[in-house]
């Protein structure tokens with residue numbers, strides 16, 4: 328985990344995403360993720376080398392985010408399994424107990440209210456429904472999700488926004504957090520391995536609520552090194568540097584997950600993933616204050632990158 332600063336200066340291989348582009352993904356447009364299907368991704372994300380740029384540009388932010396977060400949570404160590412210490416990515420920080428019990432209760436209530444009106448994205452595609460349902464259940468990767476952009480939308484979730492601002496004040500992000508994605512999982516729901524899109528910036532943070540879950544992390548250049556970490560409820564995970572720009576992360580859709588000597592029984596879970604959109608992507612995001620609240624999930628053939 329701990330690496331010398333010199334490591335940050337090493338040049339990156341030309342395109343770190345070649346492997347990523349071959350990873351199986353659901354044929355679904357996803358929110359802030361790399362939301363294009365494999366074929367499009369290989370011509371858009373890879374050709375433009377965007378993900379490679381994250382890895383390179385993240386260098387200063389990686390150090391910056393890591394220092395800010397570590398100063399506050401120096402006693403927190405990420406407990407890895409299946410990846411030797413010298414193969415772990417830098418830029419991964421986890422604070423268990425980040426949210427107080429009171430914050431957690433208030434946030435869970437407001438998230439439940441917001442998500443009650445959200446339809447499972449897989450039901451929004453009548454043409455494609457059967458195939459995607461089958462694939463989703465096979466991979467255990469169903470879940471509900473919703474994105475909010477713009478400060479006024481974030482304020483619709485006052486308890487959540489307050490917790491985000493607490494983190495913001497710790498100096499984690501360059502710029503104000505302006506977007507978040509809420510994921511709602513039933514015990515057998517998961518999230519396929521992915522690297523979040525460049526447009527969400529070099530630092531991504533996420534709160535976990537409701538139930539613990541195991542997150543899988545994989546280095547696409549060394550797939551043998553697939554690691555797992557435990558995200559407790561009330562935790563905050565921060566991804567920057569290699570962990571954000573080069574490694575895939577995801578959640579397996581298993582109701583029970585072994586972790587060390589424990590068996591994690593998953594219940595109903597929310598995760599809140601948030602970021603500060605870098606200025607160069609803000610324009611493309613459009614008028615965030617007036618952007619639609621409900622994300623439209625399109626089939627692969629009609630998909631377009633939204634920003």
Ligand SMILES: O=C(O)CCC(=O)C(=O)O
Pocket residue numbers: 360508510518523533542558576577578597598600
């Ligand atoms: O729910 C989680 O813990 C992970 C979600 C995630 O990676 C995402 O939405 O990008």
Ligand SMILES: [Fe+2]
Pocket residue numbers: 521522523576
């Ligand atoms: Fe993600």
